[in-house]
Amino acid sequence: MRDPGSLRSHQWYGTDGLRSFSHRARTRQLGYLPEEHLGKPVIAVLNTWSDINPCHVHLRERAQAVKRGVWQAGGFPLEFPVSTLSETFQKPTPMLYRNMLAMETEELLRSYPVDGAVLLGGCDKSTPALLMGAASVDLPAVFVPAGPMLPGHWRDQVLGSGTDMWKYWDDRRAGLIGDAELAELENGLARSPGTCMTMGTASTLTAAAEALGVTMPGASSIPAVDSGHDRMAAASGRRIVGLVHRDLRLSRILTRPAYEDAVATVLALGGSTNAVIHLIAMAGRSGVPLALDDFDRIARTVPVLADLRPGGQYLMEDFHFAGGLPAFLSRLTDVLHLDRPTVAHDSLREQLAGARVHNTEVIRPRSRPLADEGGVAVLRGNLCPDGAVIKHIAAEPHLLRHTGPAVVFDDYRTMQRTINDPGLGITADTVLVLRNAGPKGGPGMPEYGMLPIPDHLLKEGVRDMVRISDARMSGTSYGTCVLHVAPESYVGGPLALVRTGDTISLDVPARSLRLDVPDDELERRRAAWSPPPAKYERGYGALYGEQITQADTGCDFAFLSRPGAVPDPYAG
Numbered sequence: 001m002r003d004p005g006s007l008r009s010h011q012w013y014g015t016d017g018l019r020s021f022s023h024r025a026r027t028r029q030l031g032y033l034p035e036e037h038l039g040k041p042v043i044a045v046l047n048t049w050s051d052i053n054p055c056h057v058h059l060r061e062r063a064q065a066v067k068r069g070v071w072q073a074g075g076f077p078l079e080f081p082v083s084t085l086s087e088t089f090q091k092p093t094p095m096l097y098r099n100m101l102a103m104e105t106e107e108l109l110r111s112y113p114v115d116g117a118v119l120l121g122g123c124d125k126s127t128p129a130l131l132m133g134a135a136s137v138d139l140p141a142v143f144v145p146a147g148p149m150l151p152g153h154w155r156d157q158v159l160g161s162g163t164d165m166w167k168y169w170d171d172r173r174a175g176l177i178g179d180a181e182l183a184e185l186e187n188g189l190a191r192s193p194g195t196c197m198t199m200g201t202a203s204t205l206t207a208a209a210e211a212l213g214v215t216m217p218g219a220s221s222i223p224a225v226d227s228g229h230d231r232m233a234a235a236s237g238r239r240i241v242g243l244v245h246r247d248l249r250l251s252r253i254l255t256r257p258a259y260e261d262a263v264a265t266v267l268a269l270g271g272s273t274n275a276v277i278h279l280i281a282m283a284g285r286s287g288v289p290l291a292l293d294d295f296d297r298i299a300r301t302v303p304v305l306a307d308l309r310p311g312g313q314y315l316m317e318d319f320h321f322a323g324g325l326p327a328f329l330s331r332l333t334d335v336l337h338l339d340r341p342t343v344a345h346d347s348l349r350e351q352l353a354g355a356r357v358h359n360t361e362v363i364r365p366r367s368r369p370l371a372d373e374g375g376v377a378v379l380r381g382n383l384c385p386d387g388a389v390i391k392h393i394a395a396e397p398h399l400l401r402h403t404g405p406a407v408v409f410d411d412y413r414t415m416q417r418t419i420n421d422p423g424l425g426i427t428a429d430t431v432l433v434l435r436n437a438g439p440k441g442g443p444g445m446p447e448y449g450m451l452p453i454p455d456h457l458l459k460e461g462v463r464d465m466v467r468i469s470d471a472r473m474s475g476t477s478y479g480t481c482v483l484h485v486a487p488e489s490y491v492g493g494p495l496a497l498v499r500t501g502d503t504i505s506l507d508v509p510a511r512s513l514r515l516d517v518p519d520d521e522l523e524r525r526r527a528a529w530s531p532p533p534a535k536y537e538r539g540y541g542a543l544y545g546e547q548i549t550q551a552d553t554g555c556d557f558a559f560l561s562r563p564g565a566v567p568d569p570y571a572g
């Protein structure tokens with residue numbers, strides 16, 4: 001047990017002065033007696049619940065379970081509502097607001113009497129946002145993943161969220177199904193609260209959080225509506241109190257070895273390309289250098305072992321009953337750093353002891369991988385001097401080496417309006433290029449990267465083409481989509497110089513993306529190029545445009561990611 005006088009919250013409650021007197025009086029106003037809270041670790045329960053967020057709609061109840069655990073362990077829980085980031089509803093993209101939630105998390109934890117935190121999130125950007133903010137304050141913290149929703153169903157088909165939505169939408173455009181089938185699909189795609197149940201961005205990031213060691217073991221795959229999820233939430237509440245007593249801060253957990261293990265995990269899962277941006281940003285907040293090249297290097301050391309959609313066949317519930325992440329990580333012990341601590345155990349080795357795979361089709365053995373290398377490749381070349389990424393395991397193999405003529409769209413709306421125009425002459429060999437969809441140009445890098453296949457090609461049976469953009473792509477999407485091209489076109493990256501008819505060469509095995517245009521011609525085009533006007537003249541969007549960094553460095557705000565002192569609120 002820790003001396004109560006050494007708790008951070010003691011400065012608010014326990015000192016001899018007017019301010020502590022006032023804080024104690026106001027806590028009585030909240031309905032608590034001094035013996036209920038004084039001297040106990042104060043645990044902030046940061047809750048991203050909202051009526052608008054179907055992935056987090058159960059978190060109001062889970063927060064109660066967390067608080068139950070905190071009380072049981074002798075802590076004092078206080079729930080804080082924070083921004084909800086709903087991948088489905090928030091436009092133009094919740095990525096625009098990831099850093100806002102990170103800021104809110106950091107400033108709430110710093111400015112209130114908090115000794116430790118439990119962070120409730122899971123829908124895509126909420127996981128990195130909460131962890132970026134908490135890492136910046138560096139208190140003890142436990143992350144509670146919202147958990148995947150139940151598998152979707154339609155007639156005799158099992159549906160994966162996102163992945164099957166795109167598939168059946170394309171079937172409708174190709175005339176294979178009609179409105180009646182689509183109405184049935186609407187009922188069956190999302191059957192319960194919880195995050196997307198494919199290995200999309202949400203499952204990728206919550207798995208990364210578990211691999212980092214900031215969740216209870218196995219937490220990331222427990223279905224949102226399983227009673228085990230409630231028990232995990234309560235266990236997280238009990239755990240955080242112990243972490244505060246041991247003063248085990250996030251900086252002891254979120255180390256370079258932990259981030260390397262999270263990268264290996266994401267790649268071996270065949271996870272979302274979005275994890276590249278988020279893990280780089282999270283590592284930045286932890287003071288850990290992590291670069292695009294780390295992903296490519298580690299990808300060559302791990303195979304893809306999880307047969308999960310969109311790259312494979314199964315869904316998160318299957319993964320959970322196959323043993324979840326502890327079982328999955330037990331397949332990778334030769335590449336993991338097993339002596340590092342987690343919030344639950346003194347070492348990852350201890351955490352994985354006894355973990356077993358119960359279904360070798362869902363979690364494959366090393367002798368039978370889905371792919372010999374991790375699921376994301378980093379490309380370089382004159383079209384992406386600071387890098388680009390591709391999820392090559394979700395691409396048609398014959399397109400991984402491809403040379404074709406570009407058809408360029410200057411923005412997403414133009415692309416939507418004109419993609420089916422026969423006058424563009426788009427064939428299956430065309431390389432579709434979308435620009436002004438990056439961190440500044442989007443803004444927020446909307447998930448436009450899986451550009452639609454034109455209707456006439458869909459009807460001919462074409463289901464994949466080479467597509468290149470400075471946008472991101474949903475973790476549930478698929479196809480030969482080169483993403484995160486850096487620097488983005490909006491700031492004058494080479495993507496801004498491509499013209500329809502130029503030849504582009506993609507060679508994933510060689511990790512190369514080239515625009516086959518002579519350098520002197522590119523220089524002429526650069527001299528004629530001028531930056532597009534700013535989209536936001538005021539407000540948060542203007543701040544975003546001024547501060548956002550490029551994709552290869554994580555899209556954090558420059559003023560948040562730089563090192564520097566921040567005074568303790570009681571120092572002044």
Ligand code: FES
Pocket residue numbers: 055086087088122123124194195196200202
């Ligand atoms: Fe929330 Fe997919 S929409 S996790």
